Amino acid sequence: MLRFSSFFYKCRLSEDLCRLSILLDQSTDRNPPITSILIADTGIGCNLEEFQDLRCPREFSGAKIWDGLLSVKTTCITEDEVYYFHVNLDENISNKRLKRQPSQAKNGAKFSGTEVSLSVFGSTDVLMAPIIGFFQKMLVLQIPNVTMDLMVNQGASPATQTQYVFVVNSDKTSCFTASNLERLKSGLEDYVLRHENCLDMMCEHCFSDREHLKVGSGTACTEENRKRTGGKMEVVIVISDLLETTRQCSRSCDGKTEVLYFENFSPSPIPLVALIALKKIDWKSYGLILASVNDQDGHVFLEWENFPSHVQIQIALHWYHNQYPTRQKTQLGINLVKKGIKNALDDLKAKHEGFLLSSHARKICSYVPDLARSIAGLIFSSTDIDFQGDCLSVLGFQPQEVERDAVEDYIQRKIVTVIGMNERKPQKDQEAAPFLFFEGESKTSYFEDEEIDGEYFSTSLE
């Protein structure tokens, strides 16, 4: 398959900084318009068999290839010359498909890369969108050594030339040493902060810093004995609460959750197993009610019921595997995706107390302000100064500089943590009868003491 991702793949494998460029050049005088495409990378280069075996329809990224001809130049770092050949996509016999052209000498220069050019029917406007979309998603993976750019010429004059550059956020030097999951995390954060990577910079209205984003990640692997069939699943979930920041942002927040899906370092349409897994997750135990899963040509959106309109959830799935799960492995795949997402949700829950709690836990949390106020009251209304100091130091405060509000706040957060914790690991004693009492209340008495007692009174108490 002739795909952008195959170019990207060669770049990723290269240990040096690589550049992936695409040039779109539309000839103005044709109707229907024809655009020539030049894709160049400075990756590791490729071998010719790849093109020999290329059984691709005369189509590139949705556009019909005009003359069925690809012209390919490629070289590896160890080679002395740049190989040049034409590929005739209409030729069915594979050894006739490739026509060798004169090679170019490298004259001792050390470089590698591949350049492919072709012409397709269609205007640059139509062609641009999927390319930009691909690059925007690609950025989420934050592969640090690859920069991407797109040059669009809509005429001969330089004024009609537009360039789009897609660079991984360079201010994060850890990029090179970070794990794939860490990169996916910061990549998805950036994706949110830059409005699905539509902006070059972080939106200042949205979030002044990424601390306001709630991020959770999880991984899942198939068990050792099932040897790599399912592979490994990495999941990142970012939740942004636009109320926490500002409402000035132009971004419309429709409450839908976009699910970005990557397969072996490439954005892909979401596979069926992942779709099934998304539907099967027990969202309710995280306080979410899934209304529907919308699949628009592999772009998947989750819609929620009773969901606050100012909250946005983004999910990125990255599946590393050597082969697609076969039919009987489907359940394995579903479980893998489910487990990855669940781990990410649990991670979020653990990091942000009071977040993603089930409706049950949220009900319990509604008592938290009261509980905290009473507990803080028991401390601060005590006339025993030693006791007060004692309590504050238990909570880790310095008695001198303590404000009651801060203590109350702290107690609140601690209680919420405990409630979240209770929910995460349901203890065995939870369902044990809270009444170790015999047969319960025997309501044979005419009276409830307490209802009658003190019903009438006149306080003359000082």
Place this chain on the structure above:
Amino acid sequence: MEGNFQISKTTNLLRRIKDFTRSILEDLAEGRSPIISINRFRNYCMNPEADCFCSSVEPKGQEILTLKKESQTYRIDMLLRVLLIVQQLVQENRHASKRDIYYMHPSAFKAQSVVDRAIGDICILFQCSRYNLNVVSVGNGLVMGWLKFRESGRKFDCLNSLNTAFPVPVLVEEVEDVVSLAEYILVVEKETVFQRLANDMFCKMNRCIVITGRGYPDVSTRRFLRLLMEKLQLPVHCLVDCDPYGFEILATYRFGSMQMAYDIESLRAPDMKWLGAFPSDSEIYSVPQQCLLPLTEEDKKRTEAMLLRCYLKREMPQWRLELETMLKRGVKFEIEALSVQSLSFLSEVYIPSKIRSEAISP
């Protein structure tokens, strides 16, 4: 009660409240979910087998409150709210009624019973009586007769005006200097009967103290009765209607109530005698037929349930027999039905004769 003892008890309670607060904070600081266990008490059961432990004052079980269930969280919330009020009351040595506490946060407490349960939970948790919390209830009860005492400085001189009703004191624990020349204490269910006895100058003719809870006796009335019994060591007689309601009142005085079972020892009147009215009284004193009302279905159900209470079987089988007789006859009557012949029948004939026969019987 000695003043010093009171003070040490107060410090003790405050210390225990502080320990409790601290332990909750320690739990939270270390990420543990706080657990509050509240003992449960009962003063009777309805087990047909006699091998229950209801007669002991030990707890009969435990309730574990955690933040895992909403109902329990609500209960902890209410408990802490009331505890905060109690800590302040005790620190400042002020008193408040349950009603006062309710009106401090009526929207949060929603009902008086919520406050009452929280107070009960706190009493059990800190092993004390309600009055230790400085929570008092203004009694409904009335007292008259051969008695004189002081309640935190205020004088109650019933002796001076033998047939005048005095309110039962609010701060029963602060009652002191009790002086009495009475020979017995008479507890009557109803205020009407109490008034009848006052009008008949009953106390002038009989050396006794008369108390009424005006219906179902509240905590102060029961506590006051218990206090008089302890201080004066007098026999106590109880006069109630011959119906399930009257019997329930009798049993409450004698055995305490289930709700306050945790504090039973300070509220029950262990040696109280049942003076009447018995089912057989209707024949002995020829109560007219129109005054005998049939037991309703509800009455029968109540009576059957009361017959199962283990304390009756264990301690008062003869009371149980009377109750069974009432059920068998299927009729009930009020004390006043005895007075159809003469208004002063109760004070002149019925009560003195009953007291005399009680004194003769072992």
